[in-house]
Amino acid sequence: MDKGVDDVTRQAFATASGVLAAVYIALHMGLDEPYWAALSVMIIANVDRDALFTKGVLRIAGTFIGVSSGYAIGQFMEGLPFQQAALVMIAAGIGTYGRQRSAYGYAWFYGALTFALVMLYTMVQPQDLYSFAHYRCYEIVIGVTCGTLANWALGPRAGELPAHLLAQPAATTAANALWQAIVAAVGALTIVLTWSQFDLPQLPQVLISSLIVVDSDPVATRHRGAQRIFGCIIGGTAALLVIAVDAALQWWWTAMLFLGVFSFARIHLTKSAQAYIGTQSAIAYLVTMVGAGPPTSMAPPVERLVGIIIGVSIMTVLVWAFNPKAVAPKTA
Numbered sequence: 627m628d629k630g631v632d633d634v635t636r637q638a639f640a641t642a643s644g645v646l647a648a649v650y651i652a653l654h655m656g657l658d659e660p661y662w663a664a665l666s667v668m669i670i671a672n673v674d675r676d677a678l679f680t681k682g683v684l685r686i687a688g689t690f691i692g693v694s695s696g697y698a699i700g701q702f703m704e705g706l707p708f709q710q711a712a713l714v715m716i717a718a719g720i721g722t723y724g725r726q727r728s729a730y731g732y733a734w735f736y737g738a739l740t741f742a743l744v745m746l747y748t749m750v751q752p753q754d755l756y757s758f759a760h761y762r763c764y765e766i767v768i769g770v771t772c773g774t775l776a777n778w779a780l781g782p783r784a785g786e787l788p789a790h791l792l793a794q795p796a797a798t799t800a801a802n803a804l805w806q807a808i809v810a811a812v813g814a815l816t817i818v819l820t821w822s823q824f825d826l827p828q829l830p831q832v833l834i835s836s837l838i839v840v841d842s843d844p845v846a847t848r849h850r851g852a853q854r855i856f857g858c859i860i861g862g863t864a865a866l867l868v869i870a871v872d873a874a875l876q877w878w879w880t881a882m883l884f885l886g887v888f889s890f891a892r893i894h895l896t897k898s899a900q901a902y903i904g905t906q907s908a909i910a911y912l913v914t915m916v917g918a919g920p921p922t923s924m925a926p927p928v929e930r931l932v933g934i935i936i937g938v939s940i941m942t943v944l945v946w947a948f949n950p951k952a953v954a955p956k957t958a
Contacts, residue, residue: 633673633782634895641671641895642888644776646880648769649916655768657761661916666769667776668887668908673895678777680792682770684733689766691733692740697759700748710749711818714833717742719811722840726803729793739837742814743830749818750829809948810840813941820940832933836941854938857906861890862931864907865914869921879920886911910934 644667652660670685672678703710721738725731740762747758797803813836821829838854868882890911893904913934914927921927 634892637671637673637777637781637895638888638891640776640779640781641667641773641891642884643780644671644769644773645887645912646884647776648772649883651768651772652765653919655764657765657768658757658918659761659765660918661912662762662765663769663772664887664912664916665909666766667773668891668894668905668912670770670773671777671891671895673782675777675781675783676790676792678781679774681732682774683791684730685736686767686770688733688736688738689740689763692737692742693744693759693763695737696741696744697755700744700755703745703748704752707749707822710745711815714742714745714818715811715815717745718814718833718837719807722810722837723803723807726797726806727800729795730791731794731797735837739834742833742837746818746830746833805948806840809944810837810941812948813837813840813944816944817937817940829933832937832940834937836937840941840945852942853900853902854906855935855942857903858910858931858935858938860903861886861907861910861912862914862934865911865927866924866931868915869924869927873915873920876920879915883915886915 645664648663648667649660652663657663666685670678670681672681699713703713717738721735721742724734724738728734743762744755744759747755751758798806814833817829817832817836821832864886868879868886871878873879873882887908890904890908894901894908896904910931913930915921917926
């Protein structure tokens with residue numbers, strides 16, 4: 627077997643193993659939203675051990691900064707919808723800019739995203755602000771730890787510890803990063819206003835899904851948006867089929883959770899042009915499959931899935947509107 631293919635298969639196996647461990651630890655601890663632990667394993671998954679370690683460290687750092695700052699400010703924002711929406715908008719813009727310009731953009735992005743999520747909770751569930759902030763840190767740490775240990779034990783170069791954090795060069799120019807940050811900020815505000823008018827389901831999922839799709843290259847964002855929608859359909863449909871069979875059956879739910887993550891991670895970890903379909907399929911699969919245990923009804927999984935699709939669709943439309951394709955010069 628080709629070494630590259632073998633490495634991808636091993637990392638997919640490690641990722642699926644890490645997801646199972648993270649989910650069951652989060653469930654055992656009684657955390658509110660254990661799928662965040664599962665998502666953290668999936669998001670940091672990488673064949674390159676140093677890259678995985680870097681993403682994990684920055685994910686935890688960004689989460690703690692976003693949670694602590696958001697909680698401190700959020701206590702004074704209850705009942706102030708305009709200020710809350712403005713802070714969500716500003717955080718979306720700063721996170722998107724930092725993601726594309728900083729050597730450690732992953733921490734900037736997830737710090738700002740977590741801050742925005744805390745602000746959203748001051749809008750939709752202010753009574754749960756402390757528990758959300760408290761449990762979110764646990765969920766992310768559990769996910770990153772399980773993903774890192776699974777990679778160390780089962781992934782490529784098993785037994786070899788990561789050497790160092792990897793700094794990344796700026797993804798784009800300052801001017802383009804600023805423009806994409808404006809798109810992200812306007813998109814975040816649009817989502818909050820749309821939610822307030824139409825009572826959309828799962829506002830946090832809507833916002834998260836929309837911001838992740840914004841790329842430094844507008845053409846890539848268009849392509850990624852289409853892939854995310856397609857991936858949502860694939861992953862969500864697969865999860866709903868599992869639930870329809872009998873997700874309340876523990877062994878069936880566990881086996882299908884492992885198999886689904888392994889299959890989608892196998893696509894996600896490749897370097898093909900369609901790899902992002904695997905990424906989004908895995909995210910939709912996890913969000914749909916994992917609640918406060920195996921799902922006992924279809925309603926909560928469907929709401930979470932619909933939230934993802936709405937967020938991706940809104941931001942994709944805005945990217946098309948704010949970044950029109952350049953007109954090709956006419957030839958004589």
